[in-house]
Amino acid sequence: MLDDKVFLRSILNTIPDHIVVIDKVGEIIYENKSWQSFGVQNSSNYIAMSQQYNYLHECKKAAEQGDEFGVSALKGITAVISHKQADFYLEYPCHSDDEQRWFMMRVMPFSHNNSEYYVINHNNITERKQAENKAKQLARLDGLTKIANRRYFDSVLNSEWRRCERLALPLSIAMIDVDNFKLLNDTYGHQQGDVCLQQIANLLKQYSKRPSDLCARFGGEEFVLIYGNTNSLQATANIDRIVTQLKALNIKNKHSLPSKIVTVSVGIATIIPSNNSCAEDLLNEADKLLYKAKTAGKNSVRVTDLS
Numbered sequence: 454m455l456d457d458k459v460f461l462r463s464i465l466n467t468i469p470d471h472i473v474v475i476d477k478v479g480e481i482i483y484e485n486k487s488w489q490s491f492g493v494q495n496s497s498n499y500i501a502m503s504q505q506y507n508y509l510h511e512c513k514k515a516a517e518q519g520d521e522f523g524v525s526a527l528k529g530i531t532a533v534i535s536h537k538q539a540d541f542y543l544e545y546p547c548h549s550d551d552e553q554r555w556f557m558m559r560v561m562p563f564s565h566n567n568s569e570y571y572v573i574n575h576n577n578i579t580e581r582k583q584a585e586n587k588a589k590q591l592a593r594l595d596g597l598t599k600i601a602n603r604r605y606f607d608s609v610l611n612s613e614w615r616r617c618e619r620l621a622l623p624l625s626i627a628m629i630d631v632d633n634f635k636l637l638n639d640t641y642g643h644q645q646g647d648v649c650l651q652q653i654a655n656l657l658k659q660y661s662k663r664p665s666d667l668c669a670r671f672g673g674e675e676f677v678l679i680y681g682n683t684n685s686l687q688a689t690a691n692i693d694r695i696v697t698q699l700k701a702l703n704i705k706n707k708h709s710l711p712s713k714i715v716t717v718s719v720g721i722a723t724i725i726p727s728n729n730s731c732a733e734d735l736l737n738e739a740d741k742l743l744y745k746a747k748t749a750g751k752n753s754v755r756v757t758d759l760s
């Protein structure tokens with residue numbers, strides 16, 4: 454039975470992976486049913502093409518059009534064909550108009566009648582990718598406030614620093630600390646303190662919506678905002694709006710005098726990043742200003758423009 458071609462073909466047609474076999478020059482000499490039906494549902498490209506195509510030519514075309522995965526696929530398959538590599542794996546996105554999808558391409562050589570052939574197998578890994586992406590997103594968030602955590606803040610600050618340095622743009626940072634937060638906890642309980650932190654985080658989110666903005670929980674009752682391509686005046690105006698909105702929320706902290714509501718102290722520092730300084734210096738500057746605001750009586754904003 455195993456010598457029966459129809460029998461073997463039937464087996465291959467039951468496999469959900471998209472399988473294609475090419476020869477040394479990339480000519481497609483076999484495709485299974487899954488491959489064919491995927492090709493019918495999707496426009497022909499290097500992952501969905503039929504026997505009239507040359508697989509390597511299609512990868513090359515995709516690479517020339519700037520498709521980075523086309524470049525990797527071409528390189529990997531060529532490396533297997535030229536025996537530089539025993540096999541090749543590539544994970545790549547292949548989104549349709551209404552669905553996000555990811556696949557893994559696997560290239561394995563085999564010999565038959567003194568000729569070499571290559572099985573190219575595309576396996577749908579969307580579920581795993583979605584789970585990985587979700588885990589990645591969760592790892593960036595602070596558990597209580599659901600805004601960015603300190604670790605993610607550090608990485609965004611460094612990349613925003615480099616971007617603003619490259620483009621000679623101003624970068625502003627605002628350190629925000631809740632005033633007399635211990636009093637709030639002591640008066641209304643820790644749970645109410647948590648709710649207050651969540652309210653402030655939601656407010657900060659509303660005022661950091663541009664792609665180069667980020668609000669994060671720095672730790673405890675301290676928050677930090679990154680404003681890329683934002684000068685000192687713009688950053689201060691934004692913080693003023695946040696402070697006004699916080700006042701409007703009227704979150705009670707009756708022993709915090711004289712306001713009796715939740716207020717914040719803020720330090721804002723702006724710089725045009727260069728070789729002479731680093732992101733940590735800017736952060737330290739904002740922190741110093743915050744400390745000054747605290748020691749001068751809290752509920753105020755201190756600003757330094759180093760640009």
Ligand SMILES: Nc1nc2c(ncn2[C@@H]2O[C@H](COP(=O)(O)OP(=O)(O)OP(=O)(O)O)[C@@H](O)[C@H]2O)c(=O)[nH]1
Pocket residue numbers: 597630631632633634635636638642643644645646647650672673674747751
């Ligand atoms: N509810 C709640 N409290 C927290 C959390 N993280 C830190 N805190 C509390 O925040 C309080 C901060 O107290 P302090 O550092 O003295 O600051 P403060 O009372 O705001 O005083 P100033 O900063 O000088 O205005 C501490 O009591 C911490 O226990 C949290 O996630 N939830």
